[in-house]
Amino acid sequence: MPILVDGDNLLGAWRGRARTDPEKRRLAAEIHRFAASARRRILLVFDGVAEVPPPSTDVLFSGHGRAADDLILSLLRDEADPRGWIVVTNDRPLGDRCRHLGARVERCDVFRKRMTAPGGPEKPEGRIDVEDWLEWFGEET
Numbered sequence: 001m002p003i004l005v006d007g008d009n010l011l012g013a014w015r016g017r018a019r020t021d022p023e024k025r026r027l028a029a030e031i032h033r034f035a036a037s038a039r040r041r042i043l044l045v046f047d048g049v050a051e052v053p054p055p056s057t058d059v060l061f062s063g064h065g066r067a068a069d070d071l072i073l074s075l076l077r078d079e080a081d082p083r084g085w086i087v088v089t090n091d092r093p094l095g096d097r098c099r100h101l102g103a104r105v106e107r108c109d110v111f112r113k114r115m116t117a118p119g120g121p122e123k124p125e126g127r128i129d130v131e132d133w134l135e136w137f138g139e140e141t
Contacts, residue, residue, distance in 0.1 A: 002041040004072050004103075005031065005111070006089035013090050013108040021051045028059045034115045045072050069094045076101045 011017045011027060028044055035042040035058070043058050047068045050061045062071040069091065076082040076098060083102040088111040089095055095105040 001084055001086055001104075002043070003035075003086045003088060003106075003111075004075060005042060005044045006068060006072060006087070006091060006094065006108075007044045007046040008068060009089045009091050009094075010108045010112070014112060024050075025052075025055065028055050030115065032056060032058070043075070045075075069097075073097055073101070076103055 007024060007027060008019050011019045011023055017023050017027075024046055031042050031044050032055070041058070043060060045060045045062065045068045047062050049063060050059075054061065060071060062068045072087060072089075072094065076085060076087070079085060081102070082098075083104075085103040086106050087095065087098040087103050088106050088108060089098075090108045098105055
């Protein structure tokens with residue numbers, strides 16, 4: 001199941017992190033490693049415009065005058081099946097709108113815990129992971 005991450009929201013909820021460009025690049029690298037180890041597509045979305053080109057096509061900036069929330073919602077609306085996506089955010093209005101489109105929502109602290117767990121995502125830790133594992137192995141939830 002692919003994941004859309006509200007990058008500025010994740011950084012704002014992460015103690016010791018700031019919404020600076022170096023922190024955004026650091027987060028992008030960490031999420032890239034996590035996505036590779038988890039074998040999942042993860043799109044990281046930030047507000048505004050990047051000071052330097054994003055490190056990959058999986059890091060998106062909303063552009064001038066557009067919020068990352070709007071880009072996240074637009075990406076979900078463009079999907080044939082938004083129910084196949086998880087959105088990582090603590091932003092309640094954004095989460096509600098994503099759920100309305102059919103996506104699942106995961107809190108930033110839950111995602112961060114999975115992302116920083118030693119040894120990577122080898123076994124399910126939460127309800128969403130269990131559902132994913134059941135989906136991957138062909139069992140219905």
